[in-house]
Amino acid sequence: MSARRVVITGVGAITPLGLSSNQMWQGLLEGRCGLGPIRAFDASAFDCRIAGEAPEYNIRDFVPKSHRKATKLMSRDIELAVIASQEAVENSGFITKAHEGKTPTLNPTRTAINYGAELIACDLTEMAQSVKHCITDGKFDIHKWGQVGMPTLTPLWLLKYLPNMLPCHVAIIHDIQGPSNTITCGDAAGYLAFCEAVEMIQRDSADAALAGAGGTKVNPIGIVRQYLMGRANCASNDNPAAACRPFDAAANGTVFSEAAATLVLEELASANARGAKPLAEPVGWGSSQSLNTDYVHLEPNGQSMQIAIETALQQAGVAADKIDLVIPCGSGIACDDAAEATGIQNALGKAAASVPVWPIKSMLGHAGAAAGAIDLVAATLAIVHRQCGAAINFQKAAAGCKLNILQKPLRQKFNFVLCCGYSFGGQSAAVVLKAIED
Amino acid sequence: MKHRVVITGMGIVCPLGHDVPTFWNGLMTGKSGMAQTTLFDASTFPTQFDAEVKGFDLSRFVKHVDYHKNGNRGSQFVVGAAAQACRQARIDIETDAPADGIDRRRMGIYLGAGEGAVNDDAFFSALVDSWQEDKQSPDWTKWVKTAAAKMRPMQELEQEPNMPAGHVAILTGARGVSRSCLTACAASTQAVGEAAMLVRYGKADVVIAGGAHSMIHPLGITGFNRLTALSTRNDSPTTASRPFSASRDGFVIGEGAAVVILETLESAKRRGVNILAEVVGFGSSSDAFRVTDMHEEARGACQALRAAIADAGLTIYDIDYISTHGTSTSENDSIETLAIKTVFGEHAKKIPCSSPKSQMGHLIGATGCAELITCAMAILEQTLPPTMNLNDPDPALDLDYVPNAPRKAKINVALKESFGFGGQNNVVIIKRYSE
Numbered sequence: 032m033s034a035r036r037v038v039i040t041g042v043g044a045i046t047p048l049g050l051s052s053n054q055m056w057q058g059l060l061e062g063r064c065g066l067g068p069i070r071a072f073d074a075s076a077f078d079c080r081i082a083g084e085a086p087e088y089n090i091r092d093f094v095p096k097s098h099r100k101a102t103k104l105m106s107r108d109i110e111l112a113v114i115a116s117q118e119a120v121e122n123s124g125f126i127t128k129a130h131e132g133k134t135p136t137l138n139p140t141r142t143a144i145n146y147g148a149e150l151i152a153c154d155l156t157e158m159a160q161s162v163k164h165c166i167t168d169g170k171f172d173i174h175k176w177g178q179v180g181m182p183t184l185t186p187l188w189l190l191k192y193l194p195n196m197l198p199c200h201v202a203i204i205h206d207i208q209g210p211s212n213t214i215t216c217g218d219a220a221g222y223l224a225f226c227e228a229v230e231m232i233q234r235d236s237a238d239a240a241l242a243g244a245g246g247t248k249v250n251p252i253g254i255v256r257q258y259l260m261g262r263a264n265c266a267s268n269d270n271p272a273a274a275c276r277p278f279d280a281a282a283n284g285t286v287f288s289e290a291a292a293t294l295v296l297e298e299l300a301s302a303n304a305r306g307a308k309p310l311a312e313p314v315g316w317g318s319s320q321s322l323n324t325d326y327v328h329l330e331p332n333g334q335s336m337q338i339a340i341e342t343a344l345q346q347a348g349v350a351a352d353k354i355d356l357v358i359p360c361g362s363g364i365a366c367d368d369a370a371e372a373t374g375i376q377n378a379l380g381k382a383a384a385s386v387p388v389w390p391i392k393s394m395l396g397h398a399g400a401a402a403g404a405i406d407l408v409a410a411t412l413a414i415v416h417r418q419c420g421a422a423i424n425f426q427k428a429a430a431g432c433k434l435n436i437l438q439k440p441l442r443q444k445f446n447f448v449l450c451c452g453y454s455f456g457g458q459s460a461a462v463v464l465k466a467i468e469d
Numbered sequence: 470m471k472h473r474v475v476i477t478g479m480g481i482v483c484p485l486g487h488d489v490p491t492f493w494n495g496l497m498t499g500k501s502g503m504a505q506t507t508l509f510d511a512s513t514f515p516t517q518f519d520a521e522v523k524g525f526d527l528s529r530f531v532k533h534v535d536y537h538k539n540g541n542r543g544s545q546f547v548v549g550a551a552a553q554a555c556r557q558a559r560i561d562i563e564t565d566a567p568a569d570g571i572d573r574r575r576m577g578i579y580l581g582a583g584e585g586a587v588n589d590d591a592f593f594s595a596l597v598d599s600w601q602e603d604k605q606s607p608d609w610t611k612w613v614k615t616a617a618a619k620m621r622p623m624q625e626l627e628q629e630p631n632m633p634a635g636h637v638a639i640l641t642g643a644r645g646v647s648r649s650c651l652t653a654c655a656a657s658t659q660a661v662g663e664a665a666m667l668v669r670y671g672k673a674d675v676v677i678a679g680g681a682h683s684m685i686h687p688l689g690i691t692g693f694n695r696l697t698a699l700s701t702r703n704d705s706p707t708t709a710s711r712p713f714s715a716s717r718d719g720f721v722i723g724e725g726a727a728v729v730i731l732e733t734l735e736s737a738k739r740r741g742v743n744i745l746a747e748v749v750g751f752g753s754s755s756d757a758f759r760v761t762d763m764h765e766e767a768r769g770a771c772q773a774l775r776a777a778i779a780d781a782g783l784t785i786y787d788i789d790y791i792s793t794h795g796t797s798t799s800e801n802d803s804i805e806t807l808a809i810k811t812v813f814g815e816h817a818k819k820i821p822c823s824s825p826k827s828q829m830g831h832l833i834g835a836t837g838c839a840e841l842i843t844c845a846m847a848i849l850e851q852t853l854p855p856t857m858n859l860n861d862p863d864p865a866l867d868l869d870y871v872p873n874a875p876r877k878a879k880i881n882v883a884l885k886e887s888f889g890f891g892g893q894n895n896v897v898i899i900k901r902y903s904e
Contacts, residue, residue, distance in 0.1 A: 076610035078617075104760055140772060144755060148651070150584055150629050153688075155596065156606045162596040171593035173687060177513030181691050189692030190760055190890070194584075194630065195652045199891030202755040208772060211755035211893045212659060215582070215630040215651040223648050227663065234670060236753070236776070251609055255616050256625040320578065320638035320647040324536045327626060338574055338644055455626060456635035458647045 037232045038309035041123025041295030042408045043115040047083030060420045064272040079263040081271040082249040083288025083396030095129045111291035112197040112245035119293035128206035139208040143237035145228035147220025147244025148194035149400040152252045209237045217454030221403025226316040238301045245291025246400040276424040277361030277390035278432045285362040288396030292404035311414045311464045317342025321457035333374025335459035340378035343461040351382040355445040358406045360452040361390030372432040388434045393424040403452045410448040418442045473734035474668045474748040480553030482546040483725035484520035496854045501707035516699040518706035520723035520830025539623040541585025546726035547633045547681035558730040577646035577673035579664035581656025582633040583682035583834035591619035633681040645673045653889030658837030662751035674736045682834035683724035711858035712795035712824035720796040723830025727838035744902045746845045750781025756892025767808035769894045774812045777896035790883040795824025806866045823871035827857040837887040844883035
């Protein structure tokens with residue numbers, strides 16, 4: 032069986048840099064930082080008071096009339112996924128059920144969806160409206176919860192918070208009836224969802240797929256969790272734009288953001304048949320597991336990153352010195368950056384000193400599950416536009432980091448771009464995208 | 470190149486037992502895992518019973534209990550299940566120098582795993598302490614004071630659904646492909662199916678696949694109670710799960726973990742390990758209908774069934790047993806029966822199909838793989854597990870549900886189907902191994 036080739040034919044993203052992938056791209060090229068003081072809730076008493084928030088939107092503008100009622104069942108994570116997917120579909124040129132009144136060109140049963148998601152925090156203000164009925168002597172009373180609290184909660188409450196609802200809503204909106212999966216690998220979910228979607232097309236389970244990830248930790252419970260775990264930067268509340276400093280000697284934790292990104296994948300021949308323009312081709316991917324009983328951070332030698340990258344390069348059949356650009360995880364968490372740099376350096380060998388590395392979380396923040404999908408969209412756009420921006424917040428390399436962090440924007444053809452990421456819990460992944468030959 | 474995919478080890482921790490022989494014996498002897506809820510005070514909840522894993526002792530399975538002591542219930546259960554499965558497959562665990570002939574870079578993990586339990590004290594106390602009646606919202610300054618004081622970082626981390634896979638990695642040293650999925654009640658069927666694809670298409674030689682989940686906590690039960698998905702037969706927990714019966718009134722929630730070792734046939738032969746069954750087909754689909762209901766004509770379920778049968782290169786006449794999703798909810802059991810009839814036509818009535826959920830409860834994310842293990846045991850023992858509590862059959866549901874007692878049968882091919890809330894459907898087909 033000759034391998035079916037898979038190409039990217041559409042991208043979409045909602046990030047702190049804008050409501051579209053194009054706005055994100057312009058921001059990244061300009062070196063603009065999308066991070067700022069938290070506005071979503073009063074964070075004045077929180078140790079960490081900064082985040083990357085998405086621009087304001089009205090979700091009803093992003094769904095067809097037939098799905099408007101269902102927007103009531105969407106948590107913010109779901110909304111972000113729906114918005115990014117809508118753009119990706121438009122960008123691909125596919126006509127779907129969402130284009131009411133038009134004949135769809137997307138074949139429902141031959142289209143897959145593979146979406147990354149994470150633990151979704153429930154709306155605490157909504158929950159508090161029910162909990163307030165359940166107080167005895169100033170304490171929560173579970174007996175009252177069963178009797179009078181729980182019944183005040185909306186009947187479909189749970190459905191807003193199931194991680195699999197991201198792809199389920201998108202599948203309903205665009206009528207996607209093929210294989211459907213929800214990858215829940217923490218911060219690596221976007222990468223791993225993308226890899227599996229490519230495999231689904233390769234193995235002929237589908238001819239097209241939506242792949243991506245979405246999520247947010249920008250809510251009271253999400254932010255407090257992250258700083259209690261020691262991942263969030265709590266020392267730069269007065270200077271959010273300088274807070275996230277991947278691979279910099281002064282890195283002091285990451286900044287969390289909310290985002291989603293979606294890519295449309297297609298089997299090459301069917302993309303050509305409908306006249307779609309391929310943007311980039313995933314040619315290699317690999318994943319591994321960090322083995323660290325601390326579970327929060329990467330193992331110090333970055334071995335899982337090394338294995339994931341080596342596997343991806345091997346599958347792509349590409350030597351390390353042929354990689355033109357690396358978009359790393361670069362979270363700004365000092366020990367994780369050090370481990371990742373070691374892993375990349377070991378995987379790329381001598382080439383590591385020269386291959387340009389472009390960390391983008393300094394501008395976008397760490398979008399959790401969505402991060403990997405954002406990296407892949409950025410890599411795709413770098414390939415298409417033959418340019419990329421410079422790192423920001425990088426002044427002095429952290430100890431042990433010998434990577435060539437980009438000091439100025441590049442304008443050149445990128446034949447191969449390597450992206451990589453990892454999660455708390457240990458899942459690690461790398462993807463090599465290749466430019467489409469002229 | 471396509472590889473044949475075989476099962477070389479199985480492990481389970483569930484309400485009917487903490488190893489496969491005890492679990493299977495429970496199924497064969499009509500045992501029930503249901504009883505009054507003990508994990509929290511559910512005495513005023515609409516549903517006051519469940520199927521809990523009781524008396525689980527991780528030290529029975531592993532040396533380094535300390536590596537997993539902060540793990541959520543699902544993480545702990547799955548470490549126990551994975552340790553059993555690895556022993557059966559002769560995979561070395563808890564060692565830096567494995568001598569089992571498997572390259573750790575070629576060993577993957579794929580779990581269908583759910584979220585860990587919320588820290589109830591921190592969660593509810595913070596809302597109580599911060600409530601502002603005049604503003605009808607929490608005061609976040611007060612909220613964070615209580616939340617930050619009461620939250621324990623590792624318990625917060627353990628709510629993330631990728632954590633069980635992290636624990637299995639520490640146990641086994643697996644360094645290959647690692648994925649987790651959470652497609653609601655279909656998660657671990659999907660995990661095993663996708664894991665089989667990784668092995669078939671050469672992404673790994675061995676994958677530790679399965680599921681882990683516990684939603685038996687106040688917010689989990691609240692969510693399902695509000696959906697009116699759970700049985701409220703509080704006066705009779707052991708007969709409450711009664712799939713395909715006329716008086717079924719919802720599912721009974723369980724918890725647990727189940728793991729199968731998937732391996733290329735070449736690797737299993739080279740290592741000389743016993744082959745339990747072969748994974749031959751996988752199908753996945755999306756209802757694309759409503760997030761609240763299954764498609765009325767079972768469109769998505771039918772597509773997944775047909776895809777799996779075609780993937781296996783089989784016909785409907787080759788399927789000897791269907792392990793149903795069989796939740797005991799009104800909607801599922803009707804639509805599922807319709808799906809089987811639609812795909813199998815007249816032949817449907819000749820295929821025995823049963824639901825182990827009648828005894829072990831619904832393990833949510835972990836349920837698919839637990840039931841897949843019953844399929845493998847059915848093939849190995851040539852015995853069908855029953856649907857218990859089926860005393861008043863629903864006249865509209867007229868398949869052979871193997872009511873109330875196990876049955877000897879010739880079983881060469883068994884099919885496991887699972888359907889998740891939101892419309893994600895998954896089917897895995899396994900076959901008796903022969904050269």
